[in-house]
Amino acid sequence: MKTTILKFQNPLKFCAVALFATLTFSSCSNDDDVSTPVNEEELITTVTAIYTPTDGSTAITLLYKDLDGEGANAPVITVSSAFAKNKTYNGTVTFKNELASPTEDITPEIVEEGVDHQLFYQITGSLNAFMYGSAASNFDSNGNPVGLQTVFTTSDAAAGTLTITLRHQPIKTGVNVANGDITNAAGSTDAEVSFPIIVE
Amino acid sequence: MSKKILVFFCFVVCTNALYSQHTISGKIISKEPISASDTHIHIGNKVINITVDDSFTAKNLPSRKTNIFISQLGFQSIDTIINLKSDLVINFELKRLANKLAEVVIHHTANSPAKSTIDQQIQLHTIEQFSNQSLGDALKNLAGVSTLKSGNAVVKPIINGLYGSRVPIINNNVRLEDQQWGTEHAPNFDINAAQKITVIKGASGLQYSGDAIGGLVIIEPTNSLKDTLFGKTILNLDSNGKGGSLSTSMHKGNDNGLRWNALATYKYMGDKQAPNYVLSNTGNREINFSGDLTYSGKKYEATAFYSYYKSVIGILSASHTGNVNDLCQSINNKVPSIITDFTYSINNPKQDVTHHIAKFNFNYELDETAHLSFQYSYQYNKRLEFDVRRSDYNDMAALDLDLKTNTLNIDFRKEEHDWKIKSGITTSAQNNYADPATGIRPLIPNYNRIDFGMYGIANYNFSNSFSIDGGVRYDYSKIDATKYYQKSRWDERGYDATFPQFAVEDFGTQWLTKPTFSFHNVSASTGFHKRLDNGWHFYSNISFASRNPNPSEFFSDGLHHATGVIELGDLNLDKEQSTKMAVTIKKVFDEFSFEFNPYYHSIKDYIFLKPVGFETTIRGAFPVWEYQQTDARLFGVDVQTQWNISTNWQHSLALAYVNGKDKNQDAPLIDMPPLNINNKIKFHKSAWHDLLLELKSELVLKQNQYPDNNFYTNIIVDNEFESVLVDISTPPPAYQLLHFYSEMKFNTFKNTATTVAFSVQNILNTSYRDYLNRQRFFADEIGRSFQIQLKFNY
Numbered sequence: 006m007k008t009t010i011l012k013f014q015n016p017l018k019f020c021a022v023a024l025f026a027t028l029t030f031s032s033c034s035n036d037d038d039v040s041t042p043v044n045e046e047e048l049i050t051t052v053t054a055i056y057t058p059t060d061g062s063t064a065i066t067l068l069y070k071d072l073d074g075e076g077a078n079a080p081v082i083t084v085s086s087a088f089a090k091n092k093t094y095n096g097t098v099t100f101k102n103e104l105a106s107p108t109e110d111i112t113p114e115i116v117e118e119g120v121d122h123q124l125f126y127q128i129t130g131s132l133n134a135f136m137y138g139s140a141a142s143n144f145d146s147n148g149n150p151v152g153l154q155t156v157f158t159t160s161d162a163a164a165g166t167l168t169i170t171l172r173h174q175p176i177k178t179g180v181n182v183a184n185g186d187i188t189n190a191a192g193s194t195d196a197e198v199s200f201p202i203i204v205e
Numbered sequence: 206m207s208k209k210i211l212v213f214f215c216f217v218v219c220t221n222a223l224y225s226q227h228t229i230s231g232k233i234i235s236k237e238p239i240s241a242s243d244t245h246i247h248i249g250n251k252v253i254n255i256t257v258d259d260s261f262t263a264k265n266l267p268s269r270k271t272n273i274f275i276s277q278l279g280f281q282s283i284d285t286i287i288n289l290k291s292d293l294v295i296n297f298e299l300k301r302l303a304n305k306l307a308e309v310v311i312h313h314t315a316n317s318p319a320k321s322t323i324d325q326q327i328q329l330h331t332i333e334q335f336s337n338q339s340l341g342d343a344l345k346n347l348a349g350v351s352t353l354k355s356g357n358a359v360v361k362p363i364i365n366g367l368y369g370s371r372v373p374i375i376n377n378n379v380r381l382e383d384q385q386w387g388t389e390h391a392p393n394f395d396i397n398a399a400q401k402i403t404v405i406k407g408a409s410g411l412q413y414s415g416d417a418i419g420g421l422v423i424i425e426p427t428n429s430l431k432d433t434l435f436g437k438t439i440l441n442l443d444s445n446g447k448g449g450s451l452s453t454s455m456h457k458g459n460d461n462g463l464r465w466n467a468l469a470t471y472k473y474m475g476d477k478q479a480p481n482y483v484l485s486n487t488g489n490r491e492i493n494f495s496g497d498l499t500y501s502g503k504k505y506e507a508t509a510f511y512s513y514y515k516s517v518i519g520i521l522s523a524s525h526t527g528n529v530n531d532l533c534q535s536i537n538n539k540v541p542s543i544i545t546d547f548t549y550s551i552n553n554p555k556q557d558v559t560h561h562i563a564k565f566n567f568n569y570e571l572d573e574t575a576h577l578s579f580q581y582s583y584q585y586n587k588r589l590e591f592d593v594r595r596s597d598y599n600d601m602a603a604l605d606l607d608l609k610t611n612t613l614n615i616d617f618r619k620e621e622h623d624w625k626i627k628s629g630i631t632t633s634a635q636n637n638y639a640d641p642a643t644g645i646r647p648l649i650p651n652y653n654r655i656d657f658g659m660y661g662i663a664n665y666n667f668s669n670s671f672s673i674d675g676g677v678r679y680d681y682s683k684i685d686a687t688k689y690y691q692k693s694r695w696d697e698r699g700y701d702a703t704f705p706q707f708a709v710e711d712f713g714t715q716w717l718t719k720p721t722f723s724f725h726n727v728s729a730s731t732g733f734h735k736r737l738d739n740g741w742h743f744y745s746n747i748s749f750a751s752r753n754p755n756p757s758e759f760f761s762d763g764l765h766h767a768t769g770v771i772e773l774g775d776l777n778l779d780k781e782q783s784t785k786m787a788v789t790i791k792k793v794f795d796e797f798s799f800e801f802n803p804y805y806h807s808i809k810d811y812i813f814l815k816p817v818g819f820e821t822t823i824r825g826a827f828p829v830w831e832y833q834q835t836d837a838r839l840f841g842v843d844v845q846t847q848w849n850i851s852t853n854w855q856h857s858l859a860l861a862y863v864n865g866k867d868k869n870q871d872a873p874l875i876d877m878p879p880l881n882i883n884n885k886i887k888f889h890k891s892a893w894h895d896l897l898l899e900l901k902s903e904l905v906l907k908q909n910q911y912p913d914n915n916f917y918t919n920i921i922v923d924n925e926f927e928s929v930l931v932d933i934s935t936p937p938p939a940y941q942l943l944h945f946y947s948e949m950k951f952n953t954f955k956n957t958a959t960t961v962a963f964s965v966q967n968i969l970n971t972s973y974r975d976y977l978n979r980q981r982f983f984a985d986e987i988g989r990s991f992q993i994q995l996k997f998n999y
Binding site for chain 2: 041042043044045046047049050052069071072073074075076077078079080104111114115117118127128129130132165166168172173174191192193194195196197198
């Protein structure tokens with residue numbers, strides 16, 4: 006292009022070429038592909054925690070659903086029933102993207118990338134603590150907890166909230182982090198959901 | 206040329222004895238006949254006429270540095286300073302002007318023919334000092350220009366308190382279109398490609414744009430008219446970041462016929478270091494090329510230009526927050542949450558930006574006084590932003606934007622004796638494409654934009670000491686966007702009632718919408734310049750401009766990870782309308798000069814982000830800020846002084862103060878630069894290999910005028926929810942930095958001049974944070990750095 010420019014001894018010819026170039030360049034810039042909206046595969050819309058009592062009675066489901074992600078609608082929070090006194094519950098948390106079709110279960114991804122993820126369980130009120138489950142599947146390849154599984158042992162009647170936090174790239178070696186203390190975990194939060202809990 | 210004359214006369218003149226009154230006489234020589242009545246000669250304060258045999262005489266001149274300015278239409282003007290100590294006989298040769306482009310588009314002394322505003326310029330020597338840094342860092346040397354940073358590599362200029370879309374950047378007569386609306390988007394420009402950078406404060410540069418509410422940054426590349434071939438190589442090494450850059454350029458100049466320039470720059474930096482810790486993931490890379498080829502005939506000139514810019518910038522790891530509690534923890538801990546060992550590698554989050562510019566110019570001389578120029582330019586900007594994501598998504602860009610801009614400019618210039626008239630039309634077509642393959646709903650939608658503008662500016666010299674100017678510009682802009690809105694957001698914004706016509710297709714939870722907007726804007730500028738004989742100058746200018754909302758102000762609807770805020774655009778926004786009055790008083794004494802520049806700026810419908818509430822998502826509760834409009838006013842003052850203490854010592858000062866207020870709410874505007882004062886002491890001695898020593902103090906006070914956007918969040922402490930303040934508003938404390946710069950010149954080889962420079966930034970290794978750094982919540986600014994620069998001119 007640089008060499009051809011020298012040939013334009015006639016200014017009008019040059020203008021004609023410039024104008025032509027304008028039209029060609031502009032016309033080839035319409036590459037919009039708007040036929041489908043963005044598929045937000047990575048989004049977490051739903052957090053489900055299922056607590057099964059060791060005595061075989063009915064499991065309790067904690068469900069947190071926010072189907073529009075960062076959209077304006079408030080999330081929907083449901084707790085299927087109250088916990089019973091003096092029982093031990095084994096809990097498992099799953100993460101789903103219900104905007105994907107079919108619904109995508111994100112939990113295996115978290116397990117696979119276990120070294121980069123950890124769940125934390127914080128309680129308020131008079132509730133007993135939620136402890137990490139001891140099964141090998143609850144730990145990453147370095148032997149640090151991922152924390153999808155917890156054990157909740159009830160004693161007397163109590164009430165409060167449970168906050169489940171999924172941290173991405175936490176410092177698992179931080180003080181007390183392996184025991185489930187979020188204080189020194191750092192990292193960035195992928196999900197943080199709270200449920201009202203009653204023990205009666 | 207003027208530099209050579211200056212050097213020559215310093216040698217000749219310095220050897221002569223001192224007299225109080227002297228005479229300068231000589232002859233004007235030219236290969237072509239020149240007209241005596243069209244030749245202007247200014248010597249000191251005198252205006253000299255030339256006689257029929259082209260000679261001139263100026264008598265009764267005092268012993269001092271004397272300015273000589275000679276101009277003749279169609280010829281290169283001569284502007285030089287001689288240290289007058291005896292009578293002089295001197296001949297000046299006028300050369301035909303080859304570079305008509307420079308004359309049509311950019312006036313040789315002032316970029317704006319509006320002489321009623323004073324341009325501020327950064328010259329090559331300063332640009333070279335900043336060879337390893339960015340455009341914004343170099344511009345900060347001017348009073349009234351500060352920087353908005355995201356870390357250290359992303360630096361945007363702020364002019365008199367305004368930035369981003371309000372400050373267009375003109376690179377080699379092309380308006381940079383590089384997603385400049387974003388605060389985290391640095392201008393895509395290699396500072397090594399600049400010969401001169403000019404800042405126009407306010408909207409008076411009407412030939413470039415009608416929406417430069419804040420001002421304009423105009424970059425001119427190297428362009429030699431001399432018949433020479435020369436080259437330059439600059440090598441920079443920096444201890445902070447353990448890297449450096451190499452920039453090399455070749456220039457072939459010519460009066461007539463072919464001339465060309467070529468430049469390449471490579472930059473490689475690792476993690477930067479704050480005084481107490483490594484700023485993890487702050488390395489960057491840059492590779493740039495630019496080149497042009499010009500052919501000059503007797504009546505015309507044709508140029509082809511191409512430039513390529515590519516940079517990869519690491520974003521501080523600790524600045525990625527998932528929710529408000531993460532942010533709160535970062536602010537309260539005062540130490541970045543992620544600190545790892547120094548590394549050159551760049552991980553997510555990072556930016557990867559490419560910018561191409563190709564352009565063709567054709568300039569034609571209609572007659573001695575009139576010129577016509579055509580310019581066609583094409584820009585392609587590709588911006589990829591990578592975020593911290595799960596597993597395979599890490600390799601996938603979180604934001605992928607393609608911005609293509611075609612622009613055609615036709616400009617006409619006419620110069621009669623006391624008149625200077627410029628007018629032109631510009632038309633451009635722009636397309637933005639946001640790739641949906643990112644798996645994240647894009648911040649900026651797809652759109653097509655068409656712009657058309659026309660302007661006329663005139664300047665009239667009533668006398669040599671009094672001139673007035675005025676200009677008018679009209680702009681039309683139309684934007685056709687395509688965006689998917691979540692239905693919940695569409696309804697929450699009330700668009701279902703106000704813009705039902707934009708929703709064209711139902712996609713279940715989302716609407717496909719096609720918003721369309723068009724704007725008609727008129728901008729204008731007028732003012733005068735009065736020069737008194739005793740060295741006082743008065744400049745006064747009033748400008749009126751309009752800026753249309755940019756795509757982020759219209760369309761944003763999502764979480765901003767660096768600020769932990771959900772930002773919402775508004776389709777109801779109208780254009781901003783600005784009126785700025787500026788006065789400059791300048792006085793040149795023998796050894797001291799100052800510029801005092803107060804201004805008052807009123808902006809109707811000023812667009813800004815305002816906190817409006819909270820929204821809860823699966824990551825927790827987030828504050829929501831939306832773009833709103835208010836009536837704003839800014840006033841301030843910029844002061845610059847220069848004092849030649851002695852032959853070797855010089856002091857300079859730059860001070861800037863700005864006060865911004867939201868008139869409707871009677872509250873301060875956010876992100877206004879605090880009062881800053883720069884003092885520089887310089888020692889220069891030519892005899893010692895041109896030794897230059899500089900010590901600079903940079904004092905930035907605490908900004909006490911800021912809106913309170915703080916909020917509370919609940920954090921569980923000892924099994925109870927505790928309400929904790931998230932202080933995102935309070936500006937950091939004042940700080941003072943000291944910088945040192947030194948250089949010497951050597952003639953190492955035949956025809957090669959080598960400049961060796963050594964500098965230290967932040968000598969005292971001060972820990973500080975900058976109010977105008979978006980990462981001030983997460984980490985300190987960089988600490989001390991030692992820099993070595995080797996420059997070879999050959």
